[in-house]
Amino acid sequence: MTTPSFSFAPVQLPPNAMRLREEVRQFLAAQEAAGTFAPGPAGWARVDPDFSRRLGARGWIGMTWPKRYGGHERSALERYVVTEELLVAGAPMRGHWAADRQLGPLLLEFGTEEQKQRFLPEIAAGRCMVAIGLSEPDSGSDLAAIRTKAVKAAGGWRVDGRKIWISLAHRSQLMSLFVRTSPKSEDRHAGVSRFLVDMAAKGITIRPIVNMTGEHDFNEVVFDDLFVPDNMVVGEVGGAWQQISKDLAYERSAPDRWLQSHDLLLRTIERIGRAPDRAQSEVLGRLVAHLWTLQSMSLSIAGMLENGQNPSVEASIVKDLGTHYDQEIPQWARTLVPEHMRALMPLEDGFEQSLRYNLLFSPAVTIKGGTTEILRNTIARALGLR
Numbered sequence: 001m002t003t004p005s006f007s008f009a010p011v012q013l014p015p016n017a018m019r020l021r022e023e024v025r026q027f028l029a030a031q032e033a034a035g036t037f038a039p040g041p042a043g044w045a046r047v048d049p050d051f052s053r054r055l056g057a058r059g060w061i062g063m064t065w066p067k068r069y070g071g072h073e074r075s076a077l078e079r080y081v082v083t084e085e086l087l088v089a090g091a092p093m094r095g096h097w098a099a100d101r102q103l104g105p106l107l108l109e110f111g112t113e114e115q116k117q118r119f120l121p122e123i124a125a126g127r128c129m130v131a132i133g134l135s136e137p138d139s140g141s142d143l144a145a146i147r148t149k150a151v152k153a154a155g156g157w158r159v160d161g162r163k164i165w166i167s168l169a170h171r172s173q174l175m176s177l178f179v180r181t182s183p184k185s186e187d188r189h190a191g192v193s194r195f196l197v198d199m200a201a202k203g204i205t206i207r208p209i210v211n212m213t214g215e216h217d218f219n220e221v222v223f224d225d226l227f228v229p230d231n232m233v234v235g236e237v238g239g240a241w242q243q244i245s246k247d248l249a250y251e252r253s254a255p256d257r258w259l260q261s262h263d264l265l266l267r268t269i270e271r272i273g274r275a276p277d278r279a280q281s282e283v284l285g286r287l288v289a290h291l292w293t294l295q296s297m298s299l300s301i302a303g304m305l306e307n308g309q310n311p312s313v314e315a316s317i318v319k320d321l322g323t324h325y326d327q328e329i330p331q332w333a334r335t336l337v338p339e340h341m342r343a344l345m346p347l348e349d350g351f352e353q354s355l356r357y358n359l360l361f362s363p364a365v366t367i368k369g370g371t372t373e374i375l376r377n378t379i380a381r382a383l384g385l386r
């Protein structure tokens with residue numbers, strides 16, 4: 001029998017993380033009372049640059065990074081607690097999220113000293129929004145097939161090509177761009193590089209794509225003779241593939257992968273009230289049990305990050321289970337609070353808004369950050385089944 005090459009060791013939050021949880025709750029309650037944000041569907045998806053800067057000032061972005069780069073040298077478990085509280089409160093965290101979660105840790109590991117000094121303090125202060133430019137029209141799951149190409153020029157690179165589904169490219173100052181710097185060879189993973197792109201540079205056209213909820217969130221981005229200076233290459237030219245599995249592990253490992261419909265779960269419980277019938281109790285009990293399990297698994301991943309491990313398989317498992325849990329909530333909410341209980345509700349009712357948003361958005365959660373099939377391929381390989 002094959003021994004599984006993953007595990008989820010239980011993690012207990014230390015007292016300093018518990019104290020921090022209280023501090024974050026108090027901060028969020030005060031912000032909500034001051035009208036900075038209102039809880040609602042997809043709070044996590046909202047961008048509020050002022051709020052990001054306020055979090056930066058509290059020291060809650062780039063929390064685990066060295067102080068010399070604007071970080072705070074706190075633990076991965078403390079960072080976990082802050083993220084979880086922001087998500088549960090529906091706070092607008094999107095403005096700094098991709099930079100905090102993905103680009104910052106990658107720059108710490110692969111960036112030059114100049115890149116670290118220039119970008120990490122800005123990110124930690126909540127002043128630098130980052131788009132992630134991986135997917136292309138014919139290569140989303142198969143990133144080795146990218147065709148956006150960079151050709152060497154004096155002092156830098158000239159980029160031509162097209163990326164698609166790029167979240168918040170229209171609001172970001174910086175893009176972490178994955179390009180081909182030499183033609184495909186036998187080793188499909190060789191010859192790809194990561195550039196940092198100033199989104200105000202000449203040669204970038206951003207075309208909005210409106211998603212099913214009616215929001216402009218992602219984009220098609222076209223590069224036409226864009227110049228990227230040499231000092232904006234992250235890591236070795238042609239060697240960016242080694243960054244990809246880390247990039248995806250950071251993207252898949254956070255609790256945002258299973259707390260996206262949390263607002264709807266809370267509103268469903270509130271709507272059902274204190275005397276649920278047997279069927280409602282069974283379903284809510286099952287969903288809450290899943291929630292606790294996912295939290296324990298996610299905490300375990302935070303513990304692995306704290307110990308310097310690379311939990312990419314564990315992150316794939318949590319993302320797969322978490323996104324299916326997130327998709328179940330709107331389906332159950334519709335069944336548990338049936339039509340006749342909703343018929344007289346005004347459109348601006350919180351439950352109705354949350355249900356409508358989550359029903360329309362939930363198909364996306366099993367695609368973004370890696371589709372179900374791709375995650376299960378990763379898990380199957382770790383189990384020795386492929």
Ligand SMILES: Cc1cc2nc3c(=O)[nH]c(=O)nc-3n(C[C@H](O)[C@H](O)[C@H](O)COP(=O)(O)OP(=O)(O)OC[C@H]3O[C@@H](n4cnc5c(N)ncnc54)[C@H](O)[C@@H]3O)c2cc1C
Pocket residue numbers: 131132133134135136137138139140141142164165166167168218364365367368369370371372373374377
């Ligand atoms: C809301 C949202 C936000 C996004 N934001 C970003 C972003 O900011 N930056 C970015 O770069 N991308 C972003 N994406 C794109 C996302 O990463 C891709 O859509 C995803 O990786 C799938 O790629 P694809 O759309 O090309 O589908 P494909 O790769 O063409 O897949 C199509 C279908 O085939 C299946 N499939 C493909 N290969 C295999 C295989 N080897 N084995 C089994 N089945 C397979 C897939 O599971 C899927 O069901 C976003 C997507 C969404 C929905």
